[in-house]
Amino acid sequence: MSELESVIRQLEALDHRITPSRVAVIAAVLAQSGHFSVETIVHQARGVGRATVFRTMRLLTELDIVCRVLLEDASLHYRVSRRGHHHHLVCVSCGNVQDLDECAVSDLVRELAAATEYEIEGHWLEFYGRCAACRSSVALTT
Amino acid sequence: MSELESVIRQLEALDHRITPSRVAVIAAVLAQSGHFSVETIVHQARGVGRATVFRTMRLLTELDIVCRVLLEDASLHYRVSRRGHHHHLVCVSCGNVQDLDECAVSDLVRELAAATEYEIEGHWLEFYGRCAACRSSVALTT
DNA sequence: GTCTCACTGATACCAGGTCTCATAACCATG
DNA sequence: CATGGTTATGAGACCTGGTATCAGTGAGAC
Ligand SMILES: [Mn+2]
Ligand SMILES: [Mn+2]
Ligand SMILES: [Zn+2]
Ligand SMILES: [Zn+2]
Numbered sequence: 335m336s337e338l339e340s341v342i343r344q345l346e347a348l349d350h351r352i353t354p355s356r357v358a359v360i361a362a363v364l365a366q367s368g369h370f371s372v373e374t375i376v377h378q379a380r381g382v383g384r385a386t387v388f389r390t391m392r393l394l395t396e397l398d399i400v401c402r403v404l405l406e407d408a409s410l411h412y413r414v415s416r417r418g419h420h421h422h423l424v425c426v427s428c429g430n431v432q433d434l435d436e437c438a439v440s441d442l443v444r445e446l447a448a449a450t451e452y453e454i455e456g457h458w459l460e461f462y463g464r465c466a467a468c469r470s471s472v473a474l475t476t
Numbered sequence: 477m478s479e480l481e482s483v484i485r486q487l488e489a490l491d492h493r494i495t496p497s498r499v500a501v502i503a504a505v506l507a508q509s510g511h512f513s514v515e516t517i518v519h520q521a522r523g524v525g526r527a528t529v530f531r532t533m534r535l536l537t538e539l540d541i542v543c544r545v546l547l548e549d550a551s552l553h554y555r556v557s558r559r560g561h562h563h564h565l566v567c568v569s570c571g572n573v574q575d576l577d578e579c580a581v582s583d584l585v586r587e588l589a590a591a592t593e594y595e596i597e598g599h600w601l602e603f604y605g606r607c608a609a610c611r612s613s614v615a616l617t618t
Numbered sequence: 619g620t621c622t623c624a625c626t627g628a629t630a631c632c633a634g635g636t637c638t639c640a641t642a643a644c645c646a647t648g
Numbered sequence: 649c650a651t652g653g654t655t656a657t658g659a660g661a662c663c664t665g666g667t668a669t670c671a672g673t674g675a676g677a678c
Contacts, residue, residue: 355657
């Protein structure tokens with residue numbers, strides 16, 4: 335079963351209708367290699383309305399098929415998610431994304447909950463830096 | 477010396493000009509109690525142009541007079557910052573913000589740098605939840 | 619007081635995203 | 649299959665947050 339079929343099964347299982355527009359958006363999403371903006375999908379899923387692309391992205395986010403990637407300037411990208419809850423290390427130079435294996439703050443969430451009496455429901459955690467490749471190319475040009 | 481004067485001194489020290497517009501924006505910012513959007517300041521600093529408000533907010537961010545508060549939906553707010561680098565715990569119900577004392581991920585940044593060969597330059601970290609007050613009011617209404 | 623350059627604000631513009639609503643079509647059911 | 653109810657679509661208006669342009673102003677060094 336292809337990845338596309340697998341996503342379609344998930345939608346069916348949750349009583350969402352399988353429409354050509356949705357399939358086109360999902361196919362475009364699955365074809366991305368790194369992180370991407372919604373606009374990229376709007377361009378690549380030709381003929382699908384802008385609103386539908388945004389609606390489908392929301393669906394895919396809720397189903398955990400994509401994850402949100404927050405860039406340093408607070409703009410929102412997406413990325414195909416092949417695991418559960420996790421965070422990212424983004425190269426600010428080439429855009430490469432490293433998925434981090436586990437949530438580094440789950441312990442902290444418990445501590446915070448105890449210390450502050452907040453019931454903690456969510457968090458954002460993203461790291462920015464330069465990957466080894468980008469660092470060495472900078473070294474060469476300076 | 478008032479907080480306003482203190483900020484003005486900081487601007488002077490860095491060779492920024494003290495203009496009525498800047499003073500109005502800074503005064504409006506310092507009058508905020510929690511986190512706020514730029515739009516709030518646009519409304520409250522009457523007569524100051526939109527662009528100038530945005531420019532001044534950028535200045536204040538660079539000078540660490542305000543810090544950026546990222547909401548759960550990735551929208552950007554600001555908050556008067558009375559300390560160095562830190563993170564936030566935001567109540568998604570009433571908007572109350574708790575400043576967290578220290579950066580909880582500075583150790584992690586070092587570990588990550590070693591493990592991934594990235595040079596890590598920055599991060600986003602924000603927590604969302606419900607404060608004690610909001611939790612008890614929910615308990616009452618259910 | 620003069621001069622210069624940083625700053626301003628009106629305005630146009632852009633990006634990202636939502637709302638509306640008439641139309642289309644998916645798919646459960648018979 | 650044929651039908652029907654309900655879900656999804658897409659054109660376009662609209663909204664929010666933010667930047668670019670540029671002629672005009674005024675802060676403050678001298
Ligand atoms: Mn996490
Ligand atoms: Mn930190
Ligand atoms: Zn890189
Ligand atoms: Zn609260």
